[in-house]
Amino acid sequence: MQKNNAALKPIGGYLELELPTGNEYYPNLIQLNTGRNALEYILKQKRYSKIYIPYFTCDALLEPIKKLEIKHQFYSIDEKFDPIINFEIEQYAGFLYTNYFGIKQEKVIELSNQIKNLIIDNSQAFFSEPLPGVDTFYSCRKFFGVSDGAYLQIKKKLPKKLPVDISVNRFSHLIKSIEFGVEGGYQDYQTNNKDLENNEIRSMSKLTQRILSSINYDECAGKRERNFNFLHKHLAEFNLLKFNVPKNCAPMVYPFLSNDSHLKVHLIQKKIFVATYWPNVFKWTKKGMYENYLARCLVPFPIDQRYSLQDMFHMLNILRHFV
Ligand SMILES: Cc1ncc(COP(=O)(O)O)c(C=O)c1O
Numbered sequence: 001m002q003k004n005n006a007a008l009k010p011i012g013g014y015l016e017l018e019l020p021t022g023n024e025y026y027p028n029l030i031q032l033n034t035g036r037n038a039l040e041y042i043l044k045q046k047r048y049s050k051i052y053i054p055y056f057t058c059d060a061l062l063e064p065i066k067k068l069e070i071k072h073q074f075y076s077i078d079e080k081f082d083p084i085i086n087f088e089i090e091q092y093a094g095f096l097y098t099n100y101f102g103i104k105q106e107k108v109i110e111l112s113n114q115i116k117n118l119i120i121d122n123s124q125a126f127f128s129e130p131l132p133g134v135d136t137f138y139s140c141r142k143f144f145g146v147s148d149g150a151y152l153q154i155k156k157k158l159p160k161k162l163p164v165d166i167s168v169n170r171f172s173h174l175i176k177s178i179e180f181g182v183e184g185g186y187q188d189y190q191t192n193n194k195d196l197e198n199n200e201i202r203s204m205s206k207l208t209q210r211i212l213s214s215i216n217y218d219e220c221a222g223k224r225e226r227n228f229n230f231l232h233k234h235l236a237e238f239n240l241l242k243f244n245v246p247k248n249c250a251p252m253v254y255p256f257l258s259n260d261s262h263l264k265v266h267l268i269q270k271k272i273f274v275a276t277y278w279p280n281v282f283k284w285t286k287k288g289m290y291e292n293y294l295a296r297c298l299v300p301f302p303i304d305q306r307y308s309l310q311d312m313f314h315m316l317n318i319l320r321h322f323v
Contacts, residue, residue, distance in 0.1 A: 044068065059278065104125070105246060140212060
């Protein structure tokens with residue numbers, strides 16, 4: 001008798017949450033639970049004895065490094081966010097570079113021709129495609145309304161089938177934001193972020209995967225690019241960071257640097273919620289270091305798909321009072 005798979009599918013009952021059905025942006029990459037666990041995957045597969053990481057990055061990256069008891073060495077970046085490599089890179093060491101804000105793809109290409117064991121952290125550069133043969137990872141929650149999820153490009157897969165992550169218990173901030181706004185969900189957001197710490201490597205949860213399959217990526221990328229260009233047109237002359245806007249890139253945020261270390265607080269008081277990249281940098285660096293200054297004074301303006309040009313204009317109007 002022919003086996004009928006349809007017979008296994010329940011029919012009826014209550015109606016489920018409806019999301020548009022589409023495709024993930026990176027259907028061919030390995031789907032994992034978090035960016036930090038993607039780094040753990042790379043470190044396990046490549047068996048590096050040491051890793052170089054920038055002072056200017058998130059301390060979540062130290063999690064797998066400490067867990068696997070791998071040596072790490074910090075390196076500095078210059079005013080263009082390029083790495084300062086004034087040391088010999090050891091033969092069996094990995095070198096991690098962050099594609100800052102999603103605007104450093106040209107540097108990524110350059111480094112890929114110079115550094116053998118390059119690891120690219122594209123957590124801030126979701127729309128920057130991975131280069132062939134370069135170990136590259138992405139963290140989805142920096143770009144979209146998901147609680148977790150990561151993509152990884154690496155040649156050699158782990159031999160074991162991974163357990164599947166479950167996201168439902170860290171989802172509350174995303175639902176609360178609909179009824180109470182982002183402020184109403186903020187406490188949950190912090191608790192749910194904590195839940196991402198010290199997990200084993202898992203494959204991406206069904207919930208996260210389902211949401212990531214419902215997104216109109218062209219629209220998101222287009223809006224990010226438009227908002228970024230708009231802010232740059234109006235702010236480039238005041239921005240102490242000097243950069244050219246790369247073509248076809250949809251950055252995470254617009255990085256604005258001034259010498260005013262109170263600017264972030266002023267903006268937050270006006271309900272423009274700008275983050276600090278990254279609080280741990282204050283612990284890792286001394287006061288005179290460039291990275292310490294960046295952590296204090298760099299203002300990452302939101303430019304994501306939620307916002308119109310009118311919203312960008314509103315931010316500029318508020319900023320005008322302070323610069
Ligand atoms: C630059 C950067 N890389 C990696 C990570 C880790 O990503 P995840 O939270 O998905 O582990 C973060 C933040 O958490 C980050 O800011």
